[in-house]
Amino acid sequence: SQQGEEDPQALSIQEGENATMNCSYKTSINNLQWYRQNSGRGLVHLILIRSNEREKHSGRLRVTLDTSKKSSSLLITASRAADTASYFCATDMTGTASKLTFGTGTRLQVTL
Amino acid sequence: DADVTQTPRNRITKTGKRIMLECSQTKGHDRMYWYRQDPGLGLQLIYYSFDVKDINKGEISDGYSVSRQAQAKFSLSLESAIPNQTALYFCATSDAGTENTGELFFGEGSRLTVL
Numbered sequence: 001s002q003q004g005e006e007d008p009q010a011l012s013i014q015e016g017e018n019a020t021m022n023c024s025y026k027t028s029i030n031n032l033q034w035y036r037q038n039s040g041r042g043l044v045h046l047i048l049i050r051s052n053e054r055e056k057h058s059g060r061l062r063v064t065l066d067t068s069k070k071s072s073s074l075l076i077t078a079s080r081a082a083d084t085a086s087y088f089c090a091t092d093m094t095g096t097a098s099k100l101t102f103g104t105g106t107r108l109q110v111t112l
Numbered sequence: 113d114a115d116v117t118q119t120p121r122n123r124i125t126k127t128g129k130r131i132m133l134e135c136s137q138t139k140g141h142d143r144m145y146w147y148r149q150d151p152g153l154g155l156q157l158i159y160y161s162f163d164v165k166d167i168n169k170g171e172i173s174d175g176y177s178v179s180r181q182a183q184a185k186f187s188l189s190l191e192s193a194i195p196n197q198t199a200l201y202f203c204a205t206s207d208a209g210t211e212n213t214g215e216l217f218f219g220e221g222s223r224l225t226v227l
Contacts, residue, residue, distance in 0.1 A: 004154075030212040042116075042202060042218035043155075048211070088154060092213035097168060098143060098206070100213055102155040 004032075004089045004103030012109040019076040021106040023089030024069075030092040032065055032072050033100065037086045046074075046087075051094075079110045115139045118203050118219035126227050131190040133222045135203030144186040145204040145216065146170075146178060155202065161186055193226040200224075 007022045023032070031050045035043040049056045049065045049072065056063045062075040076083055086107050090100040116137045125131055135144065142163050147155040157170030159178040167178060175197060179187045190197055200223050204216040 033215070035216075040200065040221065040223075042220045043204075043216070044218070045215040048215060050211075090216075092211070097160070098162065098208075098213040099145065099157055099160050099170070100216060101157070102147075104152060104154040 004091055004101065006087070006089060006103045006106040008106060009104070010107045010109070012111065013079055015079060015081055015110055015112050017079055017110075019079050019083070019108055019110070021074045021087050021108070023072045023074070023103055025072075025089075025091045025103075026070065027091075028067070028094040030094055032063075033090045033092070034061075034063060034072075034074050035088045035090060035102075037088065037105070039085075043088065076108075079108075081110050081112055084108060084110045114220065116203060116205055116217055116219040118201075118222045120222060121220065122223045124225045124227065125193055127194055129193050129226075131193050131224065133188045133201055133203075133224070135186045135188070135219060137184050137186075137203075137205045137217075139205055139207070139217060140183075141205040141207050141217070142183060143206045143208065144180070145206075146176075146186070146188045147202045147204060148172065149200040149202060149221075158188065158201075190224075193224075195226045198224060198226045 004025045033048045034046040037043045060077045086105045088105045090102045145160045146158040161180045177189045203219040
């Protein structure tokens, strides 16, 4: 079973708009990470947020983490057509070996 | 050259055949992983290894085996391929670092079709 579930499954926006994706997970974590995947390609790491952090920024990316609700969100501001991809959250669960459990992903389509 | 290289990139085979997917890395990382991706199911962990003598089963190891030939090489085998093993397979590496699990670096994937 999946530890992380992303919402929505698919999102279509216009260039310049903001895109928000959400991730919910089930057990306590050491950290949560977001990855991007262009169609059929390898995943690329975007950002890591630790369990004691609430918000993190990287360029146009903003990630929040609410451990009480077991949820995280990824905000991409001023989206570009090149942001079109699938986005996955991945959790490093507490008390487990060093490995990540991935969610099912959000497919983002940014149109001109 | 890519830091994490997977071969072959595409393979079509028949039911019952033995298949090996290979992964090599130049990042010098001790930790290596094999994931499987099916449409709509995200990535599922097959096997992972923290060094040459440390191999661990993931969520879906049945029907698969692995070999860590060296720090830089981690191979995934399907002893007798079946159609529901048709999927996109990813190798990934990570550094021990300060995190329990830090950033994963992925290869470009091996697309396997079992007829």
